[in-house]
Amino acid sequence: xxxxxxxxxxxxxxxxxxxxxxxxxxxxxxxxxxxxxxxxxxxxxxxxxxxxxxxxxxxxxxxxxxxxxxxxxxxxxxxxxxxxxxxxxxxxxxxxxxxxxxxxxxxxxxxxxxxxxxxxxxxxxxxxxxxxxxxxxxxxxxxxxxxxxxxxxxxxxxxxxxxxxxxxxxxxxxxxxxxxxxxxxxxxxxxxxxxxxxxxx
Amino acid sequence: xxxxxxxxxxxxxxxxxxxxxxxxxxxxxxxxxxxxxxxxxxxxxxxxxxxxxxxxxxxxxxxxxxxxxxxxxxxxxxxxxxxxxxxxxxxxxxxxxxxxxxxxxxxxxxxxxxxxxxxxxxxxxxxxxxxxxxxxxxxxxxxxxxxxxxxxxxxxxxxxxxx
Numbered sequence: 244x245x246x247x248x249x250x251x252x253x254x255x256x257x258x259x260x261x262x263x264x265x266x267x268x269x270x271x272x273x274x275x276x277x278x279x280x281x282x283x284x285x286x287x288x289x290x291x292x293x294x295x296x297x298x299x300x301x302x303x304x305x306x307x308x309x310x311x312x313x314x315x316x317x318x319x320x321x322x323x324x325x326x327x328x329x330x331x332x333x334x335x336x337x338x339x340x341x342x343x344x345x346x347x348x349x350x351x352x353x354x355x356x357x358x359x360x361x362x363x364x365x366x367x368x369x370x371x372x373x374x375x376x377x378x379x380x381x382x383x384x385x386x387x388x389x390x391x392x393x394x395x396x397x398x399x400x401x402x403x404x405x406x407x408x409x410x411x412x413x414x415x416x417x418x419x420x421x422x423x424x425x426x427x428x429x430x431x432x433x434x435x436x437x438x439x440x441x442x443x444x
Numbered sequence: 445x446x447x448x449x450x451x452x453x454x455x456x457x458x459x460x461x462x463x464x465x466x467x468x469x470x471x472x473x474x475x476x477x478x479x480x481x482x483x484x485x486x487x488x489x490x491x492x493x494x495x496x497x498x499x500x501x502x503x504x505x506x507x508x509x510x511x512x513x514x515x516x517x518x519x520x521x522x523x524x525x526x527x528x529x530x531x532x533x534x535x536x537x538x539x540x541x542x543x544x545x546x547x548x549x550x551x552x553x554x555x556x557x558x559x560x561x562x563x564x565x566x567x568x569x570x571x572x573x574x575x576x577x578x579x580x581x582x583x584x585x586x587x588x589x590x591x592x593x594x595x596x597x598x599x600x601x602x603x604x605x606x607x
Contacts, residue, residue, distance in 0.1 A: 431578045
């Protein structure tokens with residue numbers, strides 16, 4: 244099946260919001276999603292965007308029964324390491340279920356997973372073909388890496404849940420490393436009342 | 445002790461570099477620091493990174509380095525990449541002042557989260573963040589940071605589809 248990957252534009256926000264919601268509904272955590280299409284338009288496509296996106300599209304003849312041709316996305320932003328310099332962070336990576344396991348040359352791999360960094364529970368079936376990486380999800384991730392390199396980044400970072408062993412193995416098999424397990428870094432967050440309190444001058 | 449916090453300027457990069465290295469020594473990873481103050485000079489501008497330090501007339505004794513990030517669930521966030529106060533100046537509320545300043549700046553930009561990372565053995569830092577109401581997403585929910593760099597990043601790039 245043919246597909247293409249391109250930079251997202253503001254008109255894509257409706258489909259990106261749809262896919263964010265799809266994933267959250269599948270995960271039964273849709274109450275966690277507060278971001279709207281309008282937020283995405285403002286936050287991703289203004290003068291100083293908070294994120295950038297790439298979209299995977301299929302031709303009209305392969306659209307879904309609801310008529311969608313935009314069937315996957317990756318959302319990323321630039322970050323910084325005070326040790327190593329410019330870095331790129333992949334916040335989301337998602338492919339609609341019916342388009343997983345697709346290779347550009349028409350061969351079908353074993354199903355690859357949905358790799359949204361929000362919270363992914365879908366298990367990954369690993370096989371040699373998957374690891375040779377021709378699926379849409381892999382293509383999106385590679386594209387993010389390429390964009391990062393072009394921007395002078397020397398790291399691609401993201402997060403994954405420790406119980407998601409199949410995802411972890413999938414990434415580790417591609418040569419990345421687990422910064423938390425290897426170096427002992429913990430992810431920390433302040434939000435809600437704690438953040439309000441902290442922000443008092 | 446009297447201290448002031450202000451936004452960093454390009455001219456601060458040499459001192460920021462010095463403190464980055466001091467922090468790396470403390471974290472037992474000084475061999476990991478690859479960038480210089482020259483890199484900082486160009487990259488601060490590029491990545492819209494802001495740093496707060498104590499101003500001159502005083503000695504530069506601490507800094508915070510942050511940038512904006514995004515959550516597809518909750519929207520705008522701020523990430524605190526570094527927070528450092530020279531050892532002899534600790535205990536005066538400078539670290540707390542720096543962190544609050546970053547939170548305040550984030551709030552003005554409608555950020556709803558402040559995120560950071562901390563080493564598991566760094567008990568004083570972990571205790572400090574806990575008193576500020578920070579949740580440990582690694583211990584609590586199992587989140588791990590994953591990274592591609594060097595050869596693994598090059599290999600991933602080589603598999604990118606042609607435009």
